[in-house]
Amino acid sequence: MADAETGKKIFIQKCAQCHTVEKGGKHKTGPNLWGLFGRKTGQAPGFSYTEANKSKGIIWGEQTLMEYLENPKKYIPGTKMIFAGLKKKSEREDLIEYLKQATSS
């Protein structure tokens, strides 16, 4: 059972150095993630993505995020995101559950 509380901790520990989630949050090394679900890759307004990310062409959702977050550089070869990935399925599920809540109203 995916746990957003655990997901929030994972986000703060492993993602928040480069990403914000709230509406109107600033871009840092990585894009603000507000509105992520249901959006095509590379579309957060105002962020300078790699070509690789912009042209991946999938829609972010639970399944695509599960795959991506396990091994981002395999899913989007050419990405500049430095993150080896979350090997544990439960961690990805928790993080995605948190992101679902935190990136939309």
Added chain:
Amino acid sequence: MSSWNPERKQSLVGWDSHLSRIFFLLLLFVVSAQGVTPNPEACLVSSSVSGSSISCQPPAQIPKSLPADTIFLAVEFFNLTQLPADFLQGIPNLQELHLSTNRLENLSPKFLLPVPQLKVLDLTHNSLTRLPPGLFRVSAALCTLVLKENQLKFLEASWLHGLKALQHLDLSENQLQSLPPGLLENFTNLLTLDLSNNQLQTLPPDLLRGPLNLERLRLEGNRLQVLGERLLAPQSKLRYLFLNDNRLASVAAGAFRGLQKLDMLDLSNNLLTTVPTGLWTSLGKAARNLKDGFDISSNPWICDQNLADLYHWLVANEDKMFFRNHTRCAGPEALKGQMLLAVAGSH
């Protein structure tokens, strides 16, 4: 190495060249209409006004030469134990170098000399046991250094000489048992330090005397037993402190005194039975009052009078408490298994 580069100007003359240009543009149109369908046998190449970005994974071959304007280079998931000599020769504008998931055992001391503008170096998941002296002697522009998941058992301060501008240092998931004195002495620009998931039993008390602008400190997943007064004393800008998953049994009363901007504190999964008087009140004075939360779960708390300060603070800040259900008393017998928050509320 492909020299096909749609955005680079080419001077063409004559009728034949008009046809070539039309064909070229048609090809470009067709390719863009289909979207980028990368050929996995070739490195991904893209180009902008700033320069070229090259990204290679197997089964692509590592190119023998690179465009002179390369600013981004990724060579990942190969099983390279060594890099070719002069690997970075001829690409003086390189800003980012991603070499994760190879099996690099050694780096030549001259390896980074051709790329003095390098900002990002990612060596995640290799087999480095040491770094050669002078590796970073021209790396005054390096902002981000990631050595996560290598085989470093120890560090020498001299290995990191030259990294004047470093903001992000990731040494996590190695086998570090101790750190040498003066390791971060000149790292005045350091913002994030990740030492998580090593085997550190102690930390030199002056470890953080150099990086006074530290914002994020990750120490989770080590074997720390004690948090002393001095370690965090000068860290007035620290916002995130992760000490979870250690063996902390003792935290000095003044350990958090200097932390004025703490947004999150994680002390979960340690051996804390009690905290000294004054520890939590000093946190309460933190300007942002742990707005992103705190976690003291999975500790064997002894719920007696000594926790009075903590109870008071918990009740005032319960909305920021992670894992209340996992924050329970291990003693005394009468309170064993009770939620700390419940005991605090009835205090």
